[in-house]
Amino acid sequence: MRPDSPLVGQIIAAHGGGAAAAGELVSVEVDRIYLQDGNSPTVARLFAEYGVDRVADPDRVAFVFDHSVIVPDRDMADRVREATAFAKRIGARIYPRGAGISHVIALEEGWYQPGSIVLGSDSHTCTGGAVQSLALGMGASDIAAAMVTGQTWLKVPETVWLRVHGQGHPALRPKDVVLEVLRVFGQRPFLYKSVEWTGDWAASLSLDSAASVASMGVELGAKCVFLPDAPGRGDGLVPIRPPAGAAVLELSIEGLRPRIAMPHSPRNSVDIDLAAGERIDYVFLGSCTNGRLEDIAEAARIVRDRSVHPDVHFLVTPGSSRVYAEALRLGYLETLTRAGALVTPAGCGACVGTQGTVPAAGERVLSTMNRNFRGRMGNPDADIYLSSPLVAASAALIGRIPSADELVCHVDR
Amino acid sequence: MWTGELKVRRVEGEISTDDIIPARYKHRFTDPALMAPHVFENRLPGLAATFRPGDALVSRDIFGIGSSREQAVSALLAAGVRLVVAPEFGRIFYRNCWNLGLPAVEAAVEAAVETEKSALPAEGARVALDLTRGRLTGPGVSVPFRPPAPMMIEMVRAGGLLPLVFARTRPPAAAQAHQDVEPSQTTPVGPQGR
Ligand code: SF4
Numbered sequence: 001m002r003p004d005s006p007l008v009g010q011i012i013a014a015h016g017g018g019a020a021a022a023g024e025l026v027s028v029e030v031d032r033i034y035l036q037d038g039n040s041p042t043v044a045r046l047f048a049e050y051g052v053d054r055v056a057d058p059d060r061v062a063f064v065f066d067h068s069v070i071v072p073d074r075d076m077a078d079r080v081r082e083a084t085a086f087a088k089r090i091g092a093r094i095y096p097r098g099a100g101i102s103h104v105i106a107l108e109e110g111w112y113q114p115g116s117i118v119l120g121s122d123s124h125t126c127t128g129g130a131v132q133s134l135a136l137g138m139g140a141s142d143i144a145a146a147m148v149t150g151q152t153w154l155k156v157p158e159t160v161w162l163r164v165h166g167q168g169h170p171a172l173r174p175k176d177v178v179l180e181v182l183r184v185f186g187q188r189p190f191l192y193k194s195v196e197w198t199g200d201w202a203a204s205l206s207l208d209s210a211a212s213v214a215s216m217g218v219e220l221g222a223k224c225v226f227l228p229d230a231p232g233r234g235d236g237l238v239p240i241r242p243p244a245g246a247a248v249l250e251l252s253i254e255g256l257r258p259r260i261a262m263p264h265s266p267r268n269s270v271d272i273d274l275a276a277g278e279r280i281d282y283v284f285l286g287s288c289t290n291g292r293l294e295d296i297a298e299a300a301r302i303v304r305d306r307s308v309h310p311d312v313h314f315l316v317t318p319g320s321s322r323v324y325a326e327a328l329r330l331g332y333l334e335t336l337t338r339a340g341a342l343v344t345p346a347g348c349g350a351c352v353g354t355q356g357t358v359p360a361a362g363e364r365v366l367s368t369m370n371r372n373f374r375g376r377m378g379n380p381d382a383d384i385y386l387s388s389p390l391v392a393a394s395a396a397l398i399g400r401i402p403s404a405d406e407l408v409c410h411v412d413r
Numbered sequence: 414m415w416t417g418e419l420k421v422r423r424v425e426g427e428i429s430t431d432d433i434i435p436a437r438y439k440h441r442f443t444d445p446a447l448m449a450p451h452v453f454e455n456r457l458p459g460l461a462a463t464f465r466p467g468d469a470l471v472s473r474d475i476f477g478i479g480s481s482r483e484q485a486v487s488a489l490l491a492a493g494v495r496l497v498v499a500p501e502f503g504r505i506f507y508r509n510c511w512n513l514g515l516p517a518v519e520a521a522v523e524a525a526v527e528t529e530k531s532a533l534p535a536e537g538a539r540v541a542l543d544l545t546r547g548r549l550t551g552p553g554v555s556v557p558f559r560p561p562a563p564m565m566i567e568m569v570r571a572g573g574l575l576p577l578v579f580a581r582t583r584p585p586a587a588a589q590a591h592q593d594v595e596p597s598q599t600t601p602v603g604p605q606g607r
Contacts (some may be wrong), residue, residue, distance in 0.1 A: 140483040141513060210601070218505075221503070221504065231560065352436040376431055
């Protein structure tokens with residue numbers, strides 16, 4: 001790949017799509033496909049309905065069981081069983097319950113290769129952009145068709161570049177920056193497009209942070225995202241340099257402080273001091289956006305030798321079994337548990353109301369996940385706020401949203 | 414593809430696929446008929462029970478953002494929805510609509526009031542859709558839109574993506590149940606965009 005021309009076009013061309021211009025419809029070869037457990041039962045049903053029992057290449061297909069891990073319902077249990085049987089029948093790779101969230105596993109296990117095309121039956125598949133994979137979330141029919149044919153159809157998207165500059169508040173985290181991008185620009189400049197993050201800020205992020213930023217591409221409305229080459233991101237990546245004359249969106253984060261997305265949209269974020277003091281009943285740390293080792297390390301650092309507020313339910317769900325085991329080995333899970341957090345097996349946790357703690361009516365949840373749509377966690381009468389893990393862990397200690405000043409003393413620990 | 418009259422059902426505000434069908438149901442059921450009674454239940458309680466075959470959802474805001482769940486489309490279809498009109502759509506929802514044979518039409522409903530001297534399609538209004546010419550019409554209503562690519566129309570006529578794809582990979586008789594019309598062998602198969 002070359003650094004100075006849109007990555008999406010180069011990847012499409014390398015997969016049989018030719019040198020297509022933005023807006024053209026092309027057919028491309030697909031390198032890998034993964035499914036999550038909310039859609040794999042439907043895909044199994046589609047295969048049965050159409051009398052198909054074969055996939056193009058079972059070694060390139062994975063089934064991940066992440067949304068219902070400790071299965072809370074008999075209907076869900078039956079679906080998990082159907083999907084497992086189907087995966088075995090077609091010979092696909094199975095990541096069982098407890099292995100983790102599909103997008104976290106995909107990055108750890110090398111399912112996203114730089115320059116590859118990966119389809120996932122989940123909208124946060126765009127996480128693959130952290131290592132420059134053209135990773136696309138799709139619905140069950142698209143996934144079924146690609147499983148059978150090894151191909152998919154795409155409309156070549158336009159590319160928009162995004163550059164962040166300036167020095168933020170010491171407690172500012174990548175999650176806050178994405179929330180700020182969404183507040184400032186909304187979805188319109190990104191809708192259906194390929195978003196390339198350029199500049200020093202994007203190149204300074206750790207791999208975990210890059211994955212966090214890439215995962216929220218779908219919140220921006222983007223088709224796919226790409227982050228630049230940087231230390232720790234693996235081989236085969238290129239720097240990102242907008243071509244001369246390209247449209248580059250600029251965002252200054254000079255002095256920017258942590259942000260809180262207010263109910264019920266990630267677009268609704270405010271400066272932390274405008275939300276400071278709001279009572280919080282329940283803190284959820286996890287998800288494909290903020291359930292990686294770095295996130296759990298930060299939370300452990302905040303709560304070390306302290307106690308979770310007696311009125312707060314603090315739920316921590318590592319993003320994968322690998323994250324879980326590392327966090328265990330490094331003592332983070334012990335620290336969190338001693339402080340009073342409830343650590344669950346790896347997976348999506350309480351993110352989408354399919355398992356884990358469903359909030360009560362009137363409860364206020366501060367969560368590190370990526371979207372806070374009404375009812376997202378299983379109860380439309382709960383209010384969900386979003387933040388970084390730093391803010392979330394701090395709130396768990398004091399039972400309310402902290403101010404920026406309160407965070408600074410935590411940052412210095 | 415639905416060829417009968419369409420009845421306008423207005424929905425207001427930004428709509429996510431979580432609003433259309435909460436995640437829990439797609440983990441419990443694969444049969445869209447079992448999900449249909451729950452569409453919009455968090456956002457617009459009671460609406461599901463009023464849907465009838467031939468309903469056309471008309472929105473002035475972005476529609477179908479968020480999760481990739483195709484069940485948001487299959488549940489709407491099972492509830493009777495036969496057309497969705499909005500100025501813009503969540504990418505995956507849009508693609509899923511066409512893949513399942515539900516036309517999703519990007520139309521600036523509000524702008525049409527000025528430029529076309531059209532009324533806003535009111536709740537309950539009867540309208541007709543001309544996909545090929547790109548127009549939604551009814552008494553006092555005339556909303557233009559960019560016609561979708563011919564292959565998108567082809568796919569909707571065939572009942573969706575899979576009837577086309579699977580018709581090629583196995584004997585036609587088995588695919589027949591899913592088709593209203595015979596797909597042309599030369600037409601490229603695809604979700605048409607996004
Ligand atoms: S963690 Fe949440 S957002 Fe990510 S895949 Fe799971 S349910 Fe979806």
